Amino acid sequence: MPRCTSIALLFALAACQPARPPMVPDGVLDVGGRLLHLHCVGEGSPAVVMDADLGDDGTTWSRVQPEIGRITRACVHDRAGTGYSDPAPKQHTSRQMSEELHALLQRAGIAGPYVLVAHSIAGLNLRLFASAHPAEVAGMVLVDTTTEEQDTRYWGLLPPETQRLLEEIQRDNREGLDHAATLASMADLRASRRSLGDLPLVVLTRGKDDPPPPGVSPELAAKMAQVWREMQAELPRLSSNSAQIIAENSQHYVHWDASRLVVASIQKVVEAARSHGHLDAAALAPTCRAIKACSSSPNR
16 A cells, blocks of 8 residues: 655545455455355445344345345345355354454445344344444344343243253254353353444334243243343343334244334334434334334333
8 A cells, every 4th residue: 555645645645545345245255264155235325234043044134135225235144154154163152253244344345334133143243243343333123132141031041951952952053153152152242332322223022922942831931931021121221212112923033024014123223323313213103003013112
């Protein structure tokens, strides 16, 4: 890169700036020796970046991404071990996943700040992304996400044999996020900067519970469901500019069961990010009425 001096001519100033990488809206890119797949549609800013549940690749957002691509750039990726990306390492933590995503966006020339959209376990990943790179985040949508207290408050209710089954299932997942790595990821988030300040935030929470795991009685399942709702209700406190929407007719995969609601929520966060203004959660009411599927609670 050319050396700049105080007497450089104005027309030469552009040469003093580091060259931005060419934009790669779709492809497999090297992020430090590992190839990850990125797929973006649409144009505009802020770019919306969506991250999936454990074991899912970017196609899980197929009902959402094309609609968001009509209003701004919308990107999904396959984390290591999924889709078209390279295999994942063992002990693959949420911190590593978040930094791999950051490197992927930089390598692809997709500029921030971003609206981050997370489902389930990706809530850990993208909240760690926001903690590490706060200036590169413009807003967030959390879709029935895992929280940093799930290990103690939620899994802690499971009987010992069911906890052992959970650890066994996690041991073999293709993303390398085994039980120990998951616990480490939650501890990492607890120790990180968690406040989003006044960034626009929508928390989407399932209204219907998934079937309970083996060994969980109906009584325990009801208690766990209540704890999940309590943890979800605490997430809007991450920002002073937030709202929680209950997707009454949806189970955990809200972006499948109520994709229009997820699209509308992302749109409102994008609008608030563009105007640097207040999140208009009340504007989601027509969508709720149209699909007869949700109730809202703005954070005042």
